[in-house]
Amino acid sequence: MSDRTSTRKNSTPIKVYCLPEEKAQIEANAKAAGMSTACFLREIGQGYQIRGIVDYERVRELARMNGDLGRLGGLLKLWLTNDPRTAQFGEATIRAVLSKIEATQDAMGDVMTAVVRPRAKD
Known part of the structure; x- marks a missing residue:
């Protein structure tokens, strides 16, 4: 069991407290970029520039x-x-x-x- 590779699902999540309107804005930004909210926050948190999908x-x-x-x-x-x-x-x-x-x-x-x-x- 100890030789299993680490995955994101097995890792500890980071909690971020925000207001409902802040959450809605983050979700809207993620959707505009064509990403899930988790992926969007992970990319932003690591300093990656988000590129939106073409209209x-x-x-x-x-x-x-x-x-x-x-x-x-x-x-x-x-x-x-x-x-x-x-x-x-x-x-x-x-x-x-x-x-x-x-x-x-x-x-x-x-x-x-x-x-x-x-x-x-x-």
């Missing part, structure tokens, strides 16, 4: 924007290869496509900034 809604938004860029790029490619289906495209149409690509790139940049530097919750 999946924003990732979905980036994927949608990437699809838009792909479709616009395909249209532009057809026009550049003188495809008969794009014979009716004028310069104004091509400039509009390029403008839409630039706008989508700007929107993607805004979403990426929001993922990297999330706003503080009010």
Whole structure:
């Protein structure tokens, strides 16, 4: 029995007394980081920096924007290869496509900034 390896479940827990609102805040922070409360507190207590999980809604938004860029790029490619289906495209149409690509790139940049530097919750 003495040659068994030590595990966390066999170790003595550390008790921390806190108010209900403090406990709720710690649990919310752990959930935002995608960790259990115990794991979150253990990591913080050992000086590790907690990295939150990426917001999946924003990732979905980036994927949608990437699809838009792909479709616009395909249209532009057809026009550049003188495809008969794009014979009716004028310069104004091509400039509009390029403008839409630039706008989508700007929107993607805004979403990426929001993922990297999330706003503080009010």
